[in-house]
Amino acid sequence: MSLHRLRPLLRTPLLRSSSRRITTTAPRPAAAVLQNPRKDEEGKEMMIDLTPRATKRLKEIQAKEANPNLALRITVEAGGCHGFQYLMSLSDKFDAVEDTVFGDDGAKVVMDEPSLELLKGSKIDYTMELIGSQFKIVDNPKATSSCGCGTSFDIKM
Known part of the structure; x- marks a missing residue:
C-alpha cells in the first residue's frame, strides 16, 4: 500500500499515538514502615514503594536462604x-x-537515614533483562539524571 493511501489511516483515532499511560494493575500503597519511621523537613513520613516483582524476588531469596529476616539493604x-x-x-x-x-x-528493605532522604518517594523494582537480573531504583523524584545502567544518579539542588 502506498504512503498516499496510508495517510488517511494514520489520522484515525485508533492509530494515533496517545500520551496517556495505561496500566493493568491498580496502584499499590507504599511499603509499610516496620522499624524507625522518619519524617522529612516538612514533617511528612519518608516512604518508598516496592513493586510486586521486587516483593516476589525478595521473598524467593528469603525462602532459598531459609532466612525470613533477610532484607535488601540500599545505601547511597x-x-x-x-x-x-x-x-x-x-x-x-x-x-x-x-x-x-x-x-x-514479608519482603523487607533497609535504609539508613541519609540514603532514605535521597530516595524518598522512589520505587524498588526487580528487572529481568538479557544482560542479567537486578534490583533497581526507579522513579526517584530527587534524581535529575542517571547513567545508562541505572546505578548512578544526580540530584536536584
Whole structure:
C-alpha cells in the first residue's frame, strides 16, 4: 500500500499515538514502615514503594536462604558517573537507631537515614533483562539524571 493511501489511516483515532499511560494493575500503597519511621523537613513520613516483582524476588531469596529476616539493604554513596550511586546488598542485621525498615508481604528493605532522604518517594523494582537480573531504583523524584545502567544518579539542588 502506498504512503498516499496510508495517510488517511494514520489520522484515525485508533492509530494515533496517545500520551496517556495505561496500566493493568491498580496502584499499590507504599511499603509499610516496620522499624524507625522518619519524617522529612516538612514533617511528612519518608516512604518508598516496592513493586510486586521486587516483593516476589525478595521473598524467593528469603525462602532459598531459609532466612525470613533477610532484607535488601540500599545505601547511597557519593561517586559513580553522576555524583551518587546506589549500593545494594542482602543483610539480616539492622541497627535499631540508624536504619529504617520497610516491609511488604514479608519482603523487607533497609535504609539508613541519609540514603532514605535521597530516595524518598522512589520505587524498588526487580528487572529481568538479557544482560542479567537486578534490583533497581526507579522513579526517584530527587534524581535529575542517571547513567545508562541505572546505578548512578544526580540530584536536584
